[in-house]
Amino acid sequence: MALDKFKATWVSHSSINDFLVCPRLYYLRNVYKDPTSGRKITVMSPPLALGGVVHDVIESLSTLPVEERLKISLLKKFSSAWQQVSGKKGGFKSKEEETLYRERGERMLQRVMGNPGPVSKRAVKIKDELPQYWLSEEDEIILCGKIDWLEYVEESDSVHIIDFKTGRREEDSGSLQLPIYLLLVTNTQKRQVKRASYWYLESSDEPAEQKLPELAEARGRVLEVAKKIKLARQIEHFECPSGGCGWCTPLEEVLAGRGEYIGTSSYNQDIYILPASRQRGERL
Numbered sequence: 001m002a003l004d005k006f007k008a009t010w011v012s013h014s015s016i017n018d019f020l021v022c023p024r025l026y027y028l029r030n031v032y033k034d035p036t037s038g039r040k041i042t043v044m045s046p047p048l049a050l051g052g053v054v055h056d057v058i059e060s061l062s063t064l065p066v067e068e069r070l071k072i073s074l075l076k077k078f079s080s081a082w083q084q085v086s087g088k089k090g091g092f093k094s095k096e097e098e099t100l101y102r103e104r105g106e107r108m109l110q111r112v113m114g115n116p117g118p119v120s121k122r123a124v125k126i127k128d129e130l131p132q133y134w135l136s137e138e139d140e141i142i143l144c145g146k147i148d149w150l151e152y153v154e155e156s157d158s159v160h161i162i163d164f165k166t167g168r169r170e171e172d173s174g175s176l177q178l179p180i181y182l183l184l185v186t187n188t189q190k191r192q193v194k195r196a197s198y199w200y201l202e203s204s205d206e207p208a209e210q211k212l213p214e215l216a217e218a219r220g221r222v223l224e225v226a227k228k229i230k231l232a233r234q235i236e237h238f239e240c241p242s243g244g245c246g247w248c249t250p251l252e253e254v255l256a257g258r259g260e261y262i263g264t265s266s267y268n269q270d271i272y273i274l275p276a277s278r279q280r281g282e283r284l
Contacts, residue, residue, distance in 0.1 A: 003137055009230040011135070012145040013180045016222070019229050020176075021247050026229070027238035028251040034270055042269045043250045043259065049090030050101045051166040053081045054108055054201065058164055059148060062123040070116060074109040089262055091273045108166060108201035115205040122152040124159050126188050133187040135219070141226045145184055158194035161185055162207050165200045176225065178210055179218030186215065250274055 019026040033040055057077045061069040082102060092098040112119060132144035151160040161181050171177060178196055185193050197207030213221075232238055240248050253259055259272035 003134065003140065005142060008134075008140045008142045009226065009233060010132075010142045010144055011222075011226045011229055012143070013177050014145075016176055016180065016225050016229070018247075019232070020225065022240050022242075022245050023232060023238040024240035024248040025245075025251070026232075028248060028255070031233065031238070032255075037270055039264065040267075040269045041251065041254055042265065042271055043254060044085075044089070044091040044262065044271050044273050046091050046097060046101045047167060049085035049092070050105050053078060053085060054105050054166045055148065055164060056081055057109060058112060058119065061119060062125060062149060066120060066122060069119060070113060074113055075106055078105060078109050088260070088273055104202065105166075111201060111205060117206050118149065118151040118160065118162055122154065124150040124152045124189065124191065126150070126185075128188065131184050131188040133184070135183070135226060136223055139223070139227060139230065141223070141230060143180065143183060143187075143222065143226070145180060147181055147185060150185065150189075152191075153194055156192075156194055158192045159185060159189070161193060161196040163196075163198050165198050166202065168202060170200065171198055176222055179213050179222050182212060182215065182218050183222060 015026060015030045018029050029040065029042065057074055060077070082105070086092075086098065090098065090101070092101070126147070130144055131146065132142055135141045135143040147161060148164045149162040151162060153160055161178075163177065163181070165171070181196065182193055193212065195209060196212050197209045199207040244252065253274055254272045259274055262271050262273055265271050
């Protein structure tokens with residue numbers, strides 16, 4: 001029998017992270033749809049606005065020839081892209097707050113221009129707009145997601161996974177991000193993954209290499225959580241372990257009518273902001 005992608009359970013790094021943080025958060029961001037618009041919902045915040053613009057500016061370079069990438073100032077590109085999140089569109093509560101975040105973004109891009117490293121080298125682009133593959137045909141689970149940057153390592157004909165970090169917190173050592181990215185890159189393009197790094201753009205001039213997990217171990221860890229997500233969807237059980245935590249509360253406030261609608265995202269989500277943000281942390 002042919003597999004049906006429309007009936008499969010789709011998981012990604014962000015959705016798996018949501019589920020592990022709070023099943024209710026997972027439901028509100030990945031399952032719930034507004035009955036009026038038919039779209040999923042999200043709450044915009046300054047950290048999300050900052051991360052989105054910086055990522056877009058850097059990732060757009062990967063499609064350009066190496067010699068063309070830094071001919072136009074990244075700050076000029078950033079200034080143009082920032083208009084999409086300026087003011088309340090980025091969840092900013094004041095001009096002063098927006099200025100602080102904008103200046104952070106400019107410093108990150110100045111760092112990249114001064115120390116381009118892998119950005120100045122050949123890159124590999126996965127052809128699919130949304131890389132995906134069957135994590136488990138038996139369980140009908142698809143793993144999907146986008147990778148920030150794949151550096152081409154010519155001497156070994158391999159790839160180097162690089163994830164740009166715009167938040168101030170370092171990725172937890174138990175995070176599933178590297179296992180997920182390793183699985184995605186291995187199964188959606190032909191070259192072997194030799195290295196993986198996080199580039200903390202606010203504090204470091206170069207990417208910090210991470211230890212790659214074993215492929216079988218990575219699959220086992222990711223599949224274990226993916227099966228829990230599938231079961232939760234089947235039995236419709238998505239409770240917050242705290243009875244209302246800092247992660248799911250902002251979205252609950254939107255459902256309660258206390259959010260302000262500001263538009264639709266490129267992912268076809270309804271975007272809201274809150275009068276008094278209770279957004280937790282910088283999950284970027």
